[in-house]
Amino acid sequence: MLKKYKGKLGISEKPNIIGTPGLDLVSLGSRVHTVAVEAIEALPGHLKAAALVPDLTPFPVKRFMATLTPPIEGYLDRVKEAARKSSAKEFGS
Template sequence: MITLGVVDGDKVPKYELTVEGGRRLAKEYSRILMRKHRARQVAETGLLKCKKEAIEALPEGLKEAALVPDLTPFPVNRFMAMLTPPIEGYNEKIVEAAKRQSSVKGKLR
């Protein structure tokens, strides 16, 4: 993002990191990732448990239909789901920044 000009490189904080400090940060990052992983596993287990209970609560005919997997592919022209509306002109700004950066690199050679 810095090379595209979207983020100002001067505003990004600079850190001096020792080997020991890097190891400490790596361990802490690993702990955080494992916490997230375990939380995700617990959530998925809970969802699967709820799914099984819901299927068991169905009448016999519907229960059999619910156990058959739906393997039909998604439509090719399906749009990606978004939580917010797209930002007007965002793609054009990124493309323009990339063009500017590539033209600068061309002059440096």
């Protein structure tokens, strides 16, 4: 029944690749999987066994966002102080 309406709706029978050919999610996923399997196979026996055990530990509720640089010491305090001063000027206090 769906095939009957595909032509009317302009849906192609061939799948369309979205993005750069070879860099779509399916291709990337299969490449990552292949690399992971090869990496596990290259491990020594005792490490290979440990690598094949799934880690089902849940993510911590409070976790920090990954950054490329270390945090700047006291940055948040300076931002809060600047915001406080700005709001004080705005309301004439």
